[in-house]
Amino acid sequence: MKKFIDTPDTLLQTSLQGFAKAHADIVLFNPEPRFVYRNTRKTGKVALISGGGSGHEPLHSGFVGVGMLDAACPGQVFTSPTPDQMLAAAQAVDGGAGVLFIVKNYAGDVMNFEMAAEMLDLPNTSVLIDDDISLPKTHSIGRRGVAGTAIVEKIVGAAAENGADLAACKALGERVNQSTASMGVALTSCTVPALGHPTFAIADDEIEMGVGIHGERGRETVKLVSASEIVEQLAGHIFDELKPAAGQAVLLHVNGFGATPLIELHLIYELAWQYFSKRGLTIQRSLVGNFTTSLDMAGCSLTLTLLDEEMLSLWDAPVNTAALRWGC
């Protein structure tokens, strides 16, 4: 395994210390229990907390700041955080208007956020993200939360900043999630530091279609094809899922999994732009880059969000985080 590490055990904690120092103008880091939170508090605002396994950076710590999350609870690499983290984070950032958890749909995350909600005696306090259309809706544990999470966090973050109450934030988050579909493709696997070798084997001429963000195998292993053919497939599945009306305004997000260069991500973006434009959609907003990664995996995902006026305006609202920053 070739990585910049001292030991797998110290990687996360040391990395988070570095992250907090590099972004000391935005965040603070609580080492035990582990969470990252805003360095300024705002009373009377719904507090948004997310979290999940590490290895997806900048998700979620890079999305903590004005206009987005109040706190993020990072677990070990690809491992759910524990309820004491959410509990401590909630106590640190609760501004008196309630706490909303934004949770990607993985069994461990769901269970641990639910336990934290129970311990905090917070009813009905989470938005579940399940934007990955690689799995059928009927899958036993439902669909996974992937790159659409960042879009929910941005839009709900802006609403919370503007004073929306807990019920409105939750309803908005669920609406954004339902308006969002993602699908990913991997060219390589990724290597979990504690494991030391790639999670799955893949031939030099093969790719994994419909891959998640934890080094799971994809929906199917297929032969490497051109970027245009890959985009046709991903975009086609997304289009069929969302069934947008002609002229629909959308946000198009091309997300890199960590090891794919920007030159390729912008190529994918252009091809996806052409695909959706030809089908009558109006691409009003874009996000291209590595936002929801899978360690050192080469690959990318497409995410499409159907926008209404409110969502568009909230997307454009000021945000000041390590990974997304505008208008501040």
Add this chain to the structure above:
Amino acid sequence: MKKFIDTPDTLLQTSLQGFAKAHADIVLFNPEPRFVYRNTRKTGKVALISGGGSGHEPLHSGFVGVGMLDAACPGQVFTSPTPDQMLAAAQAVDGGAGVLFIVKNYAGDVMNFEMAAEMLDLPNTSVLIDDDISLPKTHSIGRRGVAGTAIVEKIVGAAAENGADLAACKALGERVNQSTASMGVALTSCTVPALGHPTFAIADDEIEMGVGIHGERGRETVKLVSASEIVEQLAGHIFDELKPAAGQAVLLHVNGFGATPLIELHLIYELAWQYFSKRGLTIQRSLVGNFTTSLDMAGCSLTLTLLDEEMLSLWDAPVNTAALRWGC
């Protein structure tokens, strides 16, 4: 070769089309001759133009915008742009106060920017970046320009935005360059699309110390060691080169080469922060992420810039580009 491409020939142009669409609020793209430029012009301002081979994204196109570059001229992957690109870019963005080229020290770039300057009849119009300390100062073509380029572009960009004249911008750029030292390490090679295979071979237990950003071999191939030992070496060489006074204010930049996850880059940042802090430096500003990349190379570089009050203030000034954005 596993990449998202249709053909190596169309990669750059299609990618730039996508880049311009994704950042249409900031840039325009001129396809022939090829350059990216701001979508707003400001008269009476020194125009800053950079460029070089592609494959280093977001450098330089991602640094075009208010507070940084006026235009960027991308060559093919790892290939110098041609003088007609700089000529057309200069004509497009010249605001009447002169044009300054910011040029990384590679033979092709230097020659082609010089030819463009001659064709434009612009004397004494470039800042040469040579921050890579991997090669001795006595190297035949001098030292290479690497990740310090972004820092020069940010600081001089702010000065130009504030109305500094051409001579002042050039002098400032040279001062920042002289105050900046970088050194990189690669865990893997990178694959140029037109070549189709990694540029150099490297064993599973080896790393390249003192590597550039074009898949050149490094200063030496050594055994893989811990992140702490790698940082000791890189930071030690940089410290010895710059010989900073105790208490010196610095900007610490950890730059990823493209395929190294943020969790590792922030670990490297923390270790470098500790190294320089122990030696009495005051790390006043930070930049961590993939800014000057080498396609899909796993690796990173450290860059240290000795800051004075003027440079610090210009670093903090508003910037609105695809890759760096704050205060706007």
